[in-house]
Amino acid sequence: MDLYSGYINKLIEELAALPGIGNKSAQRLAFHIIGMSPARVNHLADTIKNAKEHVMFCKVCQNLTDEEICPVCKNPNRDRTTVMVVENPRDLAAYERTGRYQGLYHVLHGAISPMLGVGPSDIRLKELMERLRNDEIKELIIATNSSLEGETTAMYISKLVKPAGIRVTRIASGVPVGGDLENIDEMTLLRALEGRTEL
Amino acid sequence: MDLYSGYINKLIEELAALPGIGNKSAQRLAFHIIGMSPARVNHLADTIKNAKEHVMFCKVCQNLTDEEICPVCKNPNRDRTTVMVVENPRDLAAYERTGRYQGLYHVLHGAISPMLGVGPSDIRLKELMERLRNDEIKELIIATNSSLEGETTAMYISKLVKPAGIRVTRIASGVPVGGDLENIDEMTLLRALEGRTEL
Numbered sequence: 001m002d003l004y005s006g007y008i009n010k011l012i013e014e015l016a017a018l019p020g021i022g023n024k025s026a027q028r029l030a031f032h033i034i035g036m037s038p039a040r041v042n043h044l045a046d047t048i049k050n051a052k053e054h055v056m057f058c059k060v061c062q063n064l065t066d067e068e069i070c071p072v073c074k075n076p077n078r079d080r081t082t083v084m085v086v087e088n089p090r091d092l093a094a095y096e097r098t099g100r101y102q103g104l105y106h107v108l109h110g111a112i113s114p115m116l117g118v119g120p121s122d123i124r125l126k127e128l129m130e131r132l133r134n135d136e137i138k139e140l141i142i143a144t145n146s147s148l149e150g151e152t153t154a155m156y157i158s159k160l161v162k163p164a165g166i167r168v169t170r171i172a173s174g175v176p177v178g179g180d181l182e183n184i185d186e187m188t189l190l191r192a193l194e195g196r197t198e199l
Numbered sequence: 200m201d202l203y204s205g206y207i208n209k210l211i212e213e214l215a216a217l218p219g220i221g222n223k224s225a226q227r228l229a230f231h232i233i234g235m236s237p238a239r240v241n242h243l244a245d246t247i248k249n250a251k252e253h254v255m256f257c258k259v260c261q262n263l264t265d266e267e268i269c270p271v272c273k274n275p276n277r278d279r280t281t282v283m284v285v286e287n288p289r290d291l292a293a294y295e296r297t298g299r300y301q302g303l304y305h306v307l308h309g310a311i312s313p314m315l316g317v318g319p320s321d322i323r324l325k326e327l328m329e330r331l332r333n334d335e336i337k338e339l340i341i342a343t344n345s346s347l348e349g350e351t352t353a354m355y356i357s358k359l360v361k362p363a364g365i366r367v368t369r370i371a372s373g374v375p376v377g378g379d380l381e382n383i384d385e386m387t388l389l390r391a392l393e394g395r396t397e398l
Binding site for chain 2: 003004005006007008010011014018019020021025027028029030031032033034036038041042043044045046047048049050051052053054055064065066067070088089090092093096097
């Protein structure tokens with residue numbers, strides 16, 4: 001016998017299929033949604049549909065946006081000769097939050113991962129190559145994650161781009177600001193040591 | 200400047216308003232949803248709407264169900280003289296999963312909490328009283344949570360019902376099966392001691 005009604009079970013299944021939501025959270029969410037007012041529930045469902053319908057990729061940097069060209073690429077005050085390559089829109093948002101980076105971006109929507117079967121053609125590298133051919137880009141700052149996939153992607157792009165005479169840099173890897181050395185993993189400590197600079 | 204497009208921001212806000220979903224999870228979920236196929240997104244949105252539209256309270260036990268009377272209350276093999284009182288449908292499901300309880304249920308949809316301003320009239324107690332008047336109930340097993348609110352509710356119901364000559368019992372509180380004594384809080388240890396039984 002099913003413990004919940006068919007409609008509740010279906011909702012729990014749908015929610016549990018989302019990333020980071022286990023079966024217990026899905027149950028809690030489902031009952032919360034059923035307890036919400038009909039207007040709020042419709043609003044939630046419509047917001048989900050609307051986001052999917054209206055959001056597209058920026059024609060230049062591949063970031064998700066409501067318009068053909070995203071606000072960053074449109075901004076005439078940004079330095080168009082520098083492009084930061086990130087894995088996803090959340091990483092772009094993280095750097096925008098610093099308020100200090102003045103260049104443009106390129107969003108790959110993933111990273112190369114032989115383990116997961118993600119190859120160079122599965123991320124938006126072709127679009128990056130096109131920009132490098134057509135635009136006046138002088139420096140490519142690779143800001144992929146400091147993970148195996150992120151490093152692989154960084155190496156791949158670097159090998160591909162350097163022959164064209166474009167400067168390729170990689171963001172530093174090391175101890176986070178305010179981080180307690182004793183709580184930091186060995187790989188990071190070694191990276192911080194390797195990347196030490198003169199005082 | 201907004202870091203994300205308006206539609207993404209709205210979706211993140213909606214998701215972050217759900218219980219147990221913080222801002223970071225909401226962002227991750229929003230981007231996951233935007234990356235899903237249009238058909239899957241529509242299915243998710245429709246499942247949410249359908250659950251809200253079609254799920255109602257069982258006329259007898261107040262559990263959430265697709266029909267007027269829920270499958271448990273309809274089942275002719277259940278013992279109709281015993282009713283277990285639980286706070287919410289998830290608690291009912293937890294006892295159903297044991298496969299051993301043969302009586303009926305009553306779902307309060309909450310617990311009395313003076314702190315949160317939840318009084319006896321805010322939970323489905325009136326419906327329970329009506330069942331006690333009209334049905335041939337001999338025992339009420341109070342299975343509200345072992346929290347302050349759950350205990351308050353148990354005491355309240357017990358005082359209300361006992362004068363009518365109905366047997367009122369409370370599920371045992373103590374050390375969970377497989378629990379390591381050293382990891383269990385003092386209140387539970389004291390409860391287990393108080394509730395000790397002869398071997």
